[in-house]
Amino acid sequence: MRLRAFAPEDLPSLYDVCVRTADAGGDARQLYPDQDLMPTIFLAPYVALDPSLAFxxxxxxxxxGYIIGTADTGEFVRRCRQEWLPTVAGRYPAPAAIDTPSDEMLALLHTPERMIVPELAAYPAHLHIDLLPAYQRKGLGRELMTAFLAALAGRGAPAVHLGMVTANVAARAFYDRLGFHVIDVPDAGVLTYLGRSTDS
Incomplete structure (x- = not known):
């Protein structure tokens, strides 16, 4: 078992990890007929736009397992709109109505500006971390987070945030152990926002 930088040949494995952990930490393959949809929203733009922050x-x-993110959420949103979305919009057009779980995700894909939340301004970086269940609770998540926070600090990002599904209590316990705290964001829906400094 080793932690290393992302390589392009990892992408098929990471797509698999993403969809198998996308339902509040559980397997989402039954929710989305297109198995590439969730990775296209929550994984691929990060490794395409900022691969140096992928481990x-x-x-x-x-x-x-992996950790991905950005040191500057505002800049990431701008690049998603200008650089990433045009490459996938043909396969994944904006939904005309929200009738299915896939429609809900497509709406997220087409509104990257949703990531800009005023209450998170003091936490300009953000992240996503996922490990297959068999590899959880072995210290690997902590190793990924340590590497990521060090990389963020090296980029000058003072603090980082994440949004997690509130029902995912196992993930919340993990983040609590790593020093994350709740950031009060009104009308956050099913999400809880957490943040911490990038200091080790």
């Missing part, structure tokens, strides 16, 4: 856990044969 993976490798079990010797494939990547089984």
């Amino acid at each position: 993976v856990v490798d079990d010797g044969s494939r990547a089984v």
Whole structure:
């Protein structure tokens, strides 16, 4: 088991990790007929736009977990709108109505500006972290987070935030152990926002 920088050949494995953990930490393959939809929103733009902030856990044969993110959410949103969305909008057009879970996700894809939340301004970086269930509770998440926070600090980002589904109590316990605290964001819906400094 080793932690290393992301490599382009990791992408199929990371897509698999993403969709298998996308339902509040559980397997989302049954929710979304297109298995690439969730990774297209929550994984691929990060490794395309800022691969130097992507780290993976490798079990010797494939990547089984990752951490991704950005040091500057505002700049990331701008680049998503201008650079990423045009590359995927043909396959994933904006939904005419919100009738299915896939429609809900497509609406998120087409509104990257949703990531700009005034209450998070003091936490300009943000992240996503996912590990396959068999590799959780082994200290690997902490190793990923340590590497990511150090990289953010090296980029001059003072603090980082994340949005997690409130129902994912196991993830919340993990973040609490790593020093994250709740950021009060009114009308956050199903999400809880957490943040911490990038200091080790």
